[in-house]
Amino acid sequence: MYERMHIPQEEVPTLREKYLLEYGTTMRGLQAHHKIDTEDFLAFVHDLPLKDYLTPDSTLRSIIASLPTRNLIFTNADILHARRVLTALGLNDMFETVIDVNMISPYCKPMPESFRFAMNVAGETDPSKCVMIDDIYRTTRAAKEQGLFSILYNSSFNQGDANAHLTDWSQLRDILENA
Numbered sequence: 001m002y003e004r005m006h007i008p009q010e011e012v013p014t015l016r017e018k019y020l021l022e023y024g025t026t027m028r029g030l031q032a033h034h035k036i037d038t039e040d041f042l043a044f045v046h047d048l049p050l051k052d053y054l055t056p057d058s059t060l061r062s063i064i065a066s067l068p069t070r071n072l073i074f075t076n077a078d079i080l081h082a083r084r085v086l087t088a089l090g091l092n093d094m095f096e097t098v099i100d101v102n103m104i105s106p107y108c109k110p111m112p113e114s115f116r117f118a119m120n121v122a123g124e125t126d127p128s129k130c131v132m133i134d135d136i137y138r139t140t141r142a143a144k145e146q147g148l149f150s151i152l153y154n155s156s157f158n159q160g161d162a163n164a165h166l167t168d169w170s171q172l173r174d175i176l177e178n179a
Contacts, residue, residue: 001015001030003044004041004044005034015029019032024111027101027108028106031106042077042080043080046077046078046081046084050084051088054088056088057089057090057169058090060089060169061090061091063169063172063173067172069131071094071095071096072095072096072098072122073098073099074118074132076101076108077100078100078102079100079102082098082100086098097121099117099121104117104121110136110142111142112146115127115142115148116146127147127148131179132151133150133172134152135152135153135154137154137157137158137161137162140152140161141162144160144163149164149179150162150163150164151165151166151175152166153167154167155167163179164179
């Protein structure tokens with residue numbers, strides 16, 4: 001926001017948080033209130049050395065591979081970043097489709113409309129047949145409110161934030177079997 005849009009540096013943290021809470025992502029707030037080049041914005045904020053932060057996890061890969069489910073990614077990032085992350089994690093071949101922020105425009109998670117758009121892209125009309133796993137409680141709460149079974153991947157959990165929560169991926173199969 002500072003480097004590309006020249007918003008005063010001291011205003012950036014407050015404005016970023018305001019847009020995140022009001023619009024679901026900072027980008028959607030910037031689109032609503034500023035003229036931005038969305039592709040440039042996403043390329044700039046996602047220009048990260050992912051290999052410095054992410055490493056493949058063979059246990060997670062085995063868990064996902066063992067699930068009798070159709071697996072999709074639903075993200076507030078763009079498809080290029082999502083695929084880069086999946087590649088860095090060694091999971092790119094484990095997900096059939098990436099439903100990205102551009103596909104659900106002008107919405108984004110946790111907006112209720114975003115879940116309807118994502119289900120439409122996935123070809124699913126019954127939210128009760130869908131599971132949403134996210135690490136942000138606002139997203140899992142919104143998914144639950146839309147009728148999806150939601151799982152919060154986070155050490156902090158409050159009733160109402162999701163149908164279930166996990167802190168270790170090895171818990172996933174049990175949660176899904178008992179859902």
